[in-house]
Amino acid sequence: MTSLSPQSPVSGVSRIRVGSAPDSWGVWFPDDPAQVPWQRFLDEVAQSGYEWIELGPYGYLPTDPVLLTEETSKRGLxxxxxxxxxxxxxxxxVWEKTWAHVADNAVLAQAMGAKHLVVIPSFWRDDKSGEVLEPDTLTPEQWRNLTSLTxxxxKEVRERYGLQIVVHPHADTHIDSEENVVRFLDGTDSDLVSLCLDTGHYAYCGGDSVKLIETYGERIGYLHLKQVDPEILADVRANQVPFGPAVARGVMCEPPTGVPALGPVLExxxxxxxxxxxxxxxxxxxxxPDAPLPIAQRTRAFLRSCGA
Structure with a gap:
């Protein structure tokens, strides 16, 4: 595995803007009867004390920026x-098909005043069924495709929409472990590609978020705050459980009951x-449907106790 060596300390203090996302309300798809209506998500995320949200799956929230601006503004979001x-x-x-998907999202994000586009690599096994879709490791040619096209x-997202892409290491994708995250970072231009460090996914795949921040701090453009339950994770790993079923088992848990500790990450x-x-x-x-609100309220209070 590629080792990480600390970078020189940086003076100054970051400004951390805390928010939440449809994911914290059980939203994975644009339309699914198992998910709460978008109006309820907006009501409850505001009620929980958050000011910032992500758009989530394209089509879950209204894609008309006028309507969405009205709905978010009246809730202070x-x-x-x-x-x-x-x-x-x-x-x-896959470029043209990818760009069409990216452009729809980028247009809406830009219209809503966002500055970032979170980029998640495709899964090598289906997150619902667990069906293996392709090998879990990339060939050298595929790595070159991944880095060059990212x-x-x-470049194109920045030039056309004024947004910064932040690539999200994710379980059951090819950018997951410390080894693969470091390989991806070392193979891409820091001026064009930053990282969305998801603390839960990185821990799920064996990584140390604090170590990554201390070593590749200039590449960290965005954070997702999340924890994993170490006992459930151990069983998931031992039995090679796909990510979707692992989530259904509760592998991603309410802070501060899991790992990594979020205080040191924020520090x-x-x-x-x-x-x-x-x-x-x-x-x-x-x-x-009634589960997310109290969890979100407790999580917001916990993050305040960490200074965020």
Whole structure:
């Protein structure tokens, strides 16, 4: 595994803007009867004390920026980012289809005043069924496709929409472990590609978020705050449980009951001397409709106790 060596300390203090996302309300899909209506999500995220949200799956929230601006503004909410899914390791053959998906999301994110687009790599096994879709490791050619096309995506998204892409390491994708995250960072231009560090996914895949922030701090453009239950995770790993079923088992848990400890993560992020969004994402699909609100309220109070 590639080792991480600490970078020089950086003076100054970051400004952390805390928010939440549809994911914390059990929302994984644009339309699903198991999910709460978008109006209820907006009501409850505001009630929980958050000011910032992500757009979630494209089509879950209204895609008309006039309507969405009206609905968010009257609740005191602002949008930090949109989210897109990509399979750029497949090469030029997927570029046009990928760009069409990205453009829809980028147009809405830009219209809502967001500055970021969270980019999630495609899964190598289906997150619902667990069906293996392709090998879990990339060939050298696929790595070249992934890095070069991600740079192209970063350049074009910035030039056309004024947004910064932040690539999200994710369980059951090819950017997951410390080894693969470091390989991806070392293979991409820091001016074009930043990272959305999801503390839960990185722990799920064996990584140390504080270590990554201290080593690659200049590449951390965005945070997702999340924890994993170590006991459930141990069983998930031992039995090679796919991510979707693992979430249904509760592998992503309410802070501060899991790992990593979020206080040290936020402390490390504060030392970067940059503005950062830290968006809470507790994967809970599927979940009872009354479950998210009290969890969100307790999580917001906990983060305040950590100084965020």
């Amino acid at each position: 602002k949008v930090s980012a949109g989210t897109v899914f990509t399979g750029l390791h497949h090469g030029e053959a 740079e192209r995506l970063g 490390a992020a504060q030392k970067l001397d940059v503005d950062l969004f830290a968006i809470v994402e507790q994967d809970m699909y599927p979940c009872e």
